[in-house]
Amino acid sequence: MTCTKSGSNYAVLTSSKSFSCGNAYPWFMHEHDAMILGQKSYGGACAIRKGSVGGIGIQCSAATSATIFDDGSSVDFGCPVDADLMTDGNNPYENFYDLSLISQKMNEFFAAG
Numbered sequence: 451m452t453c454t455k456s457g458s459n460y461a462v463l464t465s466s467k468s469f470s471c472g473n474a475y476p477w478f479m480h481e482h483d484a485m486i487l488g489q490k491s492y493g494g495a496c497a498i499r500k501g502s503v504g505g506i507g508i509q510c511s512a513a514t515s516a517t518i519f520d521d522g523s524s525v526d527f528g529c530p531v532d533a534d535l536m537t538d539g540n541n542p543y544e545n546f547y548d549l550s551l552i553s554q555k556m557n558e559f560f561a562a563g
Contacts, residue, residue: 462475463546487555490530493525
């Protein structure tokens, strides 16, 4: 899958609050040429384990397996962004809601090819 050649351009908005699966998804999309914007994800490489406690289904990070790339490197240190949207103001995440700015950044990214 190549996100830029399918006729549609995809981007993932992520932040330092993204951990584990919230880190894996941007990495998987990054590997398939999607644009990553926002703030570098926090990290986490443990795979997800399903289980139950008292009959209630749960999901948690598995301590015995991790998500890695084909070359053996780890996703543990967070996914870098193609466009940093953080600000220094009272709300450092305000640009995460600015659809005009996000559209501009995506248009620039995909126009550059």
